[in-house]
Amino acid sequence: MSEKSTICVDLDGTLIHTDLLYESLAKLIKEKPLLLCFLPFWILRGRSFLKKQLADRISIGVDSLPYNHELLAELKVCKERGNRLVLVTASEERLATDVARHLGIFDAVYGTTAENNLKGENKRVLLSNEFGAGRYVYVGDSKADIPVWRSAASAWVVVSGKNPLNGVEDIVADRIFKRDINRLRVLLRTLRVHQWSKNVLLFVPLMLAHRLKEVDLVLQAFYGFFAFSLCASAGYIINDILDLDADRQHRSKKFRPIASGEMPLKVAFLLVPLLLIFAGMLSWLLPDKFLLLVVLYFLATVSYSVWLKKIVLVDVIVLALLYTIRIIAGGAATTVPVSHWLVVFSMFLFLSLACVKRYAELKMLDGSDSDKITGRGYDSADINLIGRFGVSAGYISVLVIAMYVHGGDVQNLYTLPEVLWLICPLLLYWVSRIWLIAEHGKLNDDPVVYALLDRVSYLVAGLMFLVMFLAT
Structure with missing residues (x-):
């Protein structure tokens, strides 16, 4: 990895040990339970629409989220070395922006909008258009990230259970951040x-x-x-x-x-x-x-x-x-x-x-x-x-x-x-x-x-x- 490489970091399951979609749903149940009657209709409109509706109605306490401190420490070191850090996530863009603002280390934020669920192939296309195929490091945690890793110059993998790259022969993880959990x-x-x-x-x-x-x-x-x-x-x-x-x-x-x-x-x-x-x-x-x-x-x-x-x-x-x-x-x-x-x-x-x-x-x-x-x-x-x-x-x-x-x-x-x-x-x-x-x-x-x-x-x-x- 070049000292000036752009490092693109996934959020859910990678930078944080949780998923903001389900965090938002939990917050909605607690604070506005009557709105649950609209949930089936939001789901029928697609995940992008669902995420936007949840984000419009609740706020997440980003300061107390369970962050991946090992990865976060490494990203801070990379930031000091001059790497550009980009937060790119399938979570709703405003929630991702709140996380980035709280951490204060990211130069740009890309997240799901009402029109585009930024996951898998959609994420690969965006990063390739923005930074060029093979010209960025990608940090992810799931099989949905495989298309993005294939297009990246380097693959960093967060593992909290089964390694998502097991059985994937054409991708080699350059860095692995492992969280040992007895299920x-x-x-x-x-x-x-x-x-x-x-x-x-x-x-x-x-x-x-x-x-x-x-x-x-x-x-x-x-x-x-x-x-x-x-x-x-x-x-x-x-x-x-x-x-x-x-x-x-x-x-x-x-x-x-x-x-x-x-x-x-x-x-x-x-x-x-x-x-x-x-x-x-x-x-x-x-x-x-x-x-x-x-x-x-x-x-x-x-x-x-x-x-x-x-x-x-x-x-x-x-x-x-x-x-x-x-x-x-x-x-x-x-x-x-x-x-x-x-x-x-x-x-x-x-x-x-x-x-x-x-x-x-x-x-x-x-x-x-x-x-x-x-x-x-x-x-x-x-x-x-x-x-x-x-x-x-x-x-x-x-x-x-x-x-x-x-x-x-x-x-x-x-x-x-x-x-x-x-x-x-x-x-x-x-x-x-x-x-x-x-x-x-x-x-x-x-x-x-x-x-x-x-x-x-x-x-x-x-x-x-x-x-x-x-x-x-």
Whole structure:
């Protein structure tokens, strides 16, 4: 490559680890969902028209996009050496111009217009006319770029999976920028499989009714577990799509697969209906009430992602409800009655955990430039009040256990119900400890995930099970 060569750089999947078409669609869904009714008509008019309509109605936060920093660093070096840099992309031209203006290293920008989708052969023709065939370097990432590489003096290839030049014998890559991605690991992280542990709550009614030995009911509980898990994963993906901007500004959430670009937005959009279909198929094997609860849960999670999480206090109450719905659904899946004691206990305990989640997020604001949680309605002044709410709710859950042990219902299930009193100090210790950890700033933004990695939590849970066994 000559020191003065023109370097033409693709945008989607090359300079950024995402696609601005799907970024625009995600932004439209979040900010102007009513316009989705026009989407089929825009698609019928062609991709160029679709891109223009999306660009006319939304703006992309180009400062927080997941840039290919290795390539960007190399381009900056080339710029210093005197190379002319040109951004040429199938993304809408105005969006591409915003990216170029933000980076400040490009001498020219070419993008898709209403008349011309600048991809593949169209891109080759434009670059050959502007710079001459064989007189520019082209940086791309997909098989659609093969015609352009054939016309370029040098091929630079960005690889994030399979090399697009595999099997192409007449093109040799002079530079390869490789991003190693474990697709299976990325998929599991996108689905948040570790969060499926929360759906173990569906087994609680069966366990407390002492019916875990009934194989057919356990099998039904497993069907319910996987149905809820798949439905929850669909909800997580929707949340991550809608929260792209906020996640990319968060110190840890920016590494999530969708926010970081490891999981392509196109694939994420496809995963949602697939997960819901499989969840529906599993739910169909169970009583109708369970299916209704799955639908209710999904609608609640979407409402939370779109709107409810921004409303102070409503958000933590909804989170507590989502946990409680899991327990009620466990009863529906197995036709095991769920006592009002269990429902009330669940609401207060999970309200406490929801509050500690917000408390931990507010605690993270200490020493930062912001006094608000991104995408939430809380600011740093709320931390003490949220702490009081959460600790009170946790202690009330202990009180509910005490009232249950003292009541008459317990006599029907346990031969030594007085032993169950030992659960109260164990739960009191665990709730107090989780709040103490949060106060010291050592709790991440999800107390359930913390508990799954915490040996003390396992010890306390084991002791509780031992107490229940001795009381039986």
